[in-house]
Every structure is written in C-alpha cells, then in structure tokens.
Amino acid sequence: MNERRPNSATRMYQICYEVQNALSVMSHHGEEGRNLRARLLAGDTTASNDVVAAYLDGLADWLEKLYPQEHPNDCSTAAADAVLAFIRSPATYDPEKQTLEKYLRMSADGDMRNLLRSERRHMKRRVNLELAEPSVENQLRDEEADPAHILERRIDEAETDAKLRSLMPDWLAAGLVPEEIQVLGLMRIKERRTTVYAAALGISHLPFKEQQKQVKRAKDRLNKRMERMASQDD
Amino acid sequence: MTDRIAALARRVEGDDLFLASALADYAHAEDLDERGLAQRLGCSTKTLVSLRLCLKPDPKPVVFRREVDRIASRFEVDAGVLAEAIRLSDATRAMRDKTGVEDGGLLMAARDRHEDSEGEGS
Numbered sequence: 001m002n003e004r005r006p007n008s009a010t011r012m013y014q015i016c017y018e019v020q021n022a023l024s025v026m027s028h029h030g031e032e033g034r035n036l037r038a039r040l041l042a043g044d045t046t047a048s049n050d051v052v053a054a055y056l057d058g059l060a061d062w063l064e065k066l067y068p069q070e071h072p073n074d075c076s077t078a079a080a081d082a083v084l085a086f087i088r089s090p091a092t093y094d095p096e097k098q099t100l101e102k103y104l105r106m107s108a109d110g111d112m113r114n115l116l117r118s119e120r121r122h123m124k125r126r127v128n129l130e131l132a133e134p135s136v137e138n139q140l141r142d143e144e145a146d147p148a149h150i151l152e153r154r155i156d157e158a159e160t161d162a163k164l165r166s167l168m169p170d171w172l173a174a175g176l177v178p179e180e181i182q183v184l185g186l187m188r189i190k191e192r193r194t195t196v197y198a199a200a201l202g203i204s205h206l207p208f209k210e211q212q213k214q215v216k217r218a219k220d221r222l223n224k225r226m227e228r229m230a231s232q233d234d
Numbered sequence: 235m236t237d238r239i240a241a242l243a244r245r246v247e248g249d250d251l252f253l254a255s256a257l258a259d260y261a262h263a264e265d266l267d268e269r270g271l272a273q274r275l276g277c278s279t280k281t282l283v284s285l286r287l288c289l290k291p292d293p294k295p296v297v298f299r300r301e302v303d304r305i306a307s308r309f310e311v312d313a314g315v316l317a318e319a320i321r322l323s324d325a326t327r328a329m330r331d332k333t334g335v336e337d338g339g340l341l342m343a344a345r346d347r348h349e350d351s352e353g354e355g356s
Contacts, residue, residue, distance in 0.1 A: 045301045046308050048252070049287040057236050080242045087289075088251065 033093070033100025040090035048087045055101065056083050059108050067112060068207040071195060078115050082108035119195070176222075183218050235280050243286040250327065253305070254286035259326055260319035275311040275319075285309055290320060 032054065039047035056079055063075035082104050086093060093103050173181055182200040191197070198204045198211040201218060246252040261271045272279045291301035302320070306313035 043292065043297065043301070045253070045289040045291050045305055048289050049284050052239055052242060052287050053284075056238055056242060060238055076238050076241065080238070080245065083242075084246070 030095065030099050033103070034095040036100065037090045037093055037095060040087065051087055052083055055104055056080060058101070059083065059104055062105060063108055063112055066109070067116075068209075069205060069211065070112075070116065071208055074115055074119070075112065078112035079108050081111040081115075085111075120199075180218065180222060183215075184222055187219060187222065235283055239287070240283050243283045246286065251289060252286065253288040253290050253320070256290055256320045256323035257282070257286060259323035263322060263326070275315050277309060277311045281309050281311065285311065285316075293324060 036047055036051050036054070040051070059082060060072075060076045060079035063079055064072055067075060085107060086100075086104060093100060097103075173184070176184065179201050183197055186197055186200060194208070194212050194215050195204070197215040197218070198206070201214065203211055203214055206214070243254055247254040247258040249255055257271060261267070264270075264274070266274060268279050268282065272282050275282070275285070277285070285305065288305050291298045291305075298317070298320075302313050302317045305311070306316055
C-alpha cells in the first residue's frame with residue numbers, strides 16, 4: 001500500500017511555519033526581557049516581582065539539569081542570586097546582545113561555580129579541622145626540616161591520629177578502609193550534609209541522588225558493623 | 235506560587251531594597267503574624283509573597299504616592315496601610331542609623347511617633 005507522503009511544497013510550508021513559530025517565541029522572550037529591563041530602569045516597583053515570577057523557577061530547573069550531582073538548594077540559591085543581581089543592576093543587561101533568559105543563565109552558571117568553589121573550600125577546611133589529616137605540605141617539608149622540627153611534627157601527627165582514634169574505638173576502626181574511617185569520623189561529629197560524606201567517599205562527581213544512595217549505604221553498613229561488634233562485646 | 239519564590243521573598247526581608255523589609259518591620263512593630271499582616275493589608279498570604287518581592291518606593295512624595303498606588307492597585311491591597319508600613323520602616327531605619335541601636339524598641343518608638351504625628355494632624 002502506498003503511503004501518502006507530503007509533497008515538497010507542503011513540506012516547505014511546514015518548515016516555514018515552524019521557523020516562523022520559533023522566531024516568534026524567541027522574539028516574545030526578547031521582548032519580555034527588554035520590557036522588564038525598561039520597567040526596572042523606569043522605577044516600576046512591581047517589575048522585580050515579575051522578573052522573579054518569570055525567570056526564577058526556569059533558571060533553577062536549568063541549573064539542576066546542568067549540575068545533577070549538586071544539591072537542588074544550591075541551584076535555587078545560584079538562580080536567586082542571578083535574578084537579584086539583575087534586579088539591582090538592570091542596565092548591565094543589553095537586550096541587543098541576547099535574551100534575558102540567556103543572560104540570566106550565564107550569570108546563574110557563574111554564581112553556581114562560585115558557590116560550589118566556596119562550599120568546597122569550607123568543606124575541605126572542616127574535614128581537615130575535624131579529622132586533622134596530615135597535610136601534603138607537611139610531608140613535603142620533612143626532607144628539608146631539621147630533626148627537632150620533624151620530631152615535633154611527628155608528635156603533632158601522633159596527637160592528630162589519637163584525636164581521630166578517639167572518635168571511634170580501635171576495634172571498630174580495625175579492618176576499615178580510610179574512606180570508611182573518615183565517614184565514621186563524620187558520623188561521630190554529627191555531620192549531616194551528603195556532599196561532605198560524598199567528598200570523603202570520593203564520589204562527588206556522581207549525581208546528587210546517587211551520592212545520597214551511596215552515602216546512605218556506607219552509613220548503614222557502618223551502623224550495622226557497630227551493632228554487630230557491640231553485640232559480640234556483650 | 236512555588237516554594238522557590240516564597241523562599242526568595244523571605245530571603246529579601248533583610249534587604250532594604252525590597253518591600254519585604256518594610257513589611258517585616260511593620261509586622262514586628264505591630265506584632266502581626268503572617269495572617270494578621272495579610273488581613274491588615276486586605277489580601278491573601280499568597281499575595282503577600284508577591285508584595286514582598288516588589289521594590290520599596292522612592293520616598294520622594296510624588297514618586298512615593300504613584301508607586302504605592304501602583305502596587306496597591308496591582309495586588310488589590312490597602313494603599314493606606316502599605317504607605318504606613320513603608321513610612322514606619324523608613325523612620326525606624328533612620329533612627330537605627332542615627333543611634334546605632336539595633337533595639338526592637340525603636341520600632342515601637344517609631345510607631346508611637348507616627349501615631350502622634352497623625353493625631354496632631356487630625
């Protein structure tokens with residue numbers, strides 16, 4: 001049976017129609033951004049609410065897709081930062097160059113990177129402080145330092161190890177890999193953030209939901225181990 | 235109204251640029267909760283979120299009146315209460331800047347002063 005195929009004129013008409021539609025949508029978006037910018041610059045006090053209503057959710061959703069491994073709250077914060085920056089300085093957006101949506105996406109992406117950078121710095125500092133890992137810098141200095149300093153540092157490191165051990169009984173730490181010891185240490189200091197555990201487990205590159213799953217699995221495993229050891233003790 | 239928008243409306247309560255800050259000061263001074271504030275303004279709690287995300291009008295009299303009317307008619311709230319809330323907040327912040335005091339009592343003082351001046355005028 002012969003299928004009825006559209007002839008080339010019909011196909012061409014369809015393509016023109018779709019292009020026209022796409023251009024109309026793009027121009028509508030461009031107009032909306034231009035209009036909101038003009039209203040903000042003119043001092044229309046209700047324009048800020050309209051900017052938030054029109055762009056915040058779309059922007060946060062876009063960031064969640066772009067950064068599936070990060071916490072959705074971080075995406076919302078970065079999206080909000082970008083929207084607020086535009087409301088504060090609408091003149092920085094040039095409607096001749098791009099749509100407001102594209103402008104906000106670039107801005108939100110930058111805010112997200114900054115947010116993640118500062119979170120990672122904070123997380124690293126915290127993990128270092130709480131678990132006091134010997135730093136690479138210290139190891140590198142060993143060869144140059146005089147014996148008195150080496151001895152002093154070794155004592156510090158021993159104290160650090162003791163501090164780490166004090167977070168958990170020896171029988172519990174025995175047989176655990178370093179990542180598990182870190183997770184156990186984090187559990188002991190009542191750390192709650194998945195991203196911190198993910199960093200300890202070396203799975204920060206995975207999507208956030210997967211991180212949650214693996215962190216839960218690791219914590220469950222350690223909890224069971226603790227229960228089992230405790231019951232053996234009894 | 236999504237959770238993200240409601241969260242942002244709360245976040246800007248500390249930002250003097252937004253109406254949220256004035257509404258927070260007013261609610262604090264008048265001891266109003268969310269529902270009480272909405273009732274005073276004559277709107278729903280959902281509308282409060284949109285109000286909070288508006289910018290605070292410039293205090294220059296002509297602009298102030300025009301913008302208060304614009305917000306009031308757009309969101310169907312009481313323009314008188316809205317104007318009172320903004321003036322009360324501005325007075326409080328001005329006093330706070332002058333005295334450097336972060337005391338909640340200033341809000342009460344600002345409200346009393348506002349009520350006194352209204353009484354004198356009438």
